Amino acid sequence: MNQTEKAKAFHALHKKGDPIVLYNIWDAGTAKAVADAGAKALATGSWSVAAAHGFADGEKLPMPVLVETAKSITAVIDLPLSVDFEGAYSAEPEGAAANVARLVEVGAIGINFEDRVVAGEGLYPVESQAARIRAIRAMADSKDIPFFINARTDLFLAEGDLAKHAGLVDEAIERGRAYAAAGGNGFFVPGLIDPALIEKICAASSLPVNIMMRAGAPDVKTLAKLGVGRISYGPGPYRSMMEKLKQEAAAIYSLL
Template identity: 60%
Template sequence: MSQVEKAEEFAKLHRKGDPLILFNIWDAGSAKVVTEAGAKALATGSWSVAAANGFSDGEAIPLSLLAVITRLISVTSHLPVSVDFEGGYAVEPDAVAANVEKIMDHGAIGINFEDQVVGGRGVHPIEMQAARIRAIREMATRREMPLFINARTDLFLQESDTAHHQILLDEAYRRADAFAEAGASSFFAPGLVDAELIEAVCDRSPLPVNIMVRPATPDNVTMARLGVSRISYGPAPYRTVMGMLKSEAEALYQQA
């Protein structure tokens, strides 16, 4: 498939009640393994990509290196590849769009794009984040590329007390509406774990909803029933693999 065809296919995989499952990858090797396991699409996780290359999360990994990793993944697998692009490596809309274009030119057909202030506190005002999404969409449209923009809100991740998530719903709805109007393709609410709240967001959002698996989230069958369109695993696969590697290495060296 061409890059455009991959983007179109990726969008079709987001079905309410029949969610796309993304077991997040971090390099060409993990892309090959997950592809061979039967995945329908691939998506990186920023934490995993950074950690695998010796960096911390939060755009510490250089954009140039992220572009190379994206290219290696995209030529290793025939599947659509979405890249966790954090906050776009910039703040101003035009600069963000220019950076997204670089990743797109290296094979990405979609991105995660978050509203948290990278390196700062809180989240960007709705109007600012919508302007950033709009700039990305306008760039992609000029390029005749149906880039899949997974618009992430960090409202729930930044509130560690899940008992307070209920009061964040109205703000989340406003963001979903604004992001949809600006040209986003889906709405990502990592950190949201309560089944009733997940269902409420799925019912209310004008966009397909992405939920990230955490220890307290419902199982995948339940999330499908709640109306989720995309389920991702974030850094969990990387942590599992590295945990196994460490355990086996420790066992080996303890015998020495």
């Protein structure tokens, strides 16, 4: 498939009630392993890519390294690739769009794009984030690529008290609607695990809703019944792989 065909295929995989499942990768090797396991599309996780290069999450990984990682994946795997691009390494709409263009140039067909102020505190105001989404959409449209912008809100991830999540749902729905109007294609709500709240957001969202698997989250079949359109695993696969590596290494060194 060419890039446009991959982008269209990726869009088609997002179906409410029949979600695409993305087991997040961090390099070309893990991309090949997940592709060989039967994945229909691939997605990086920013935490995992950063950790694999010795950096912390939060745009600490130099952007050229991230772009090169995406390029190495698209060079060897003929599946749609979405890149977790955090805040696009720019607070300004024009800068964000220019940076995302670098991912388009190396073959990516989508991004996660969050509303957290990566270099500061809190979230961007709704209109500020919508302006950044509009700029990215305009850039992608100018290249005739149906680029998939998975618009992420960090409302729930930033609130560790799960009992307070119900009070954030209305704001999340408002943000989702604004992001959709600005050109978003998916609505990502990491940190949310309450089934009733997930179902409420799915019902209110015109976009396929992305849930990240974490401890306490419903299983895939339950999420599908709630109306979810995309399921991702975030840093889970990387942490699992590193723990296995440590255990195997420890077993070897304990014999020396």
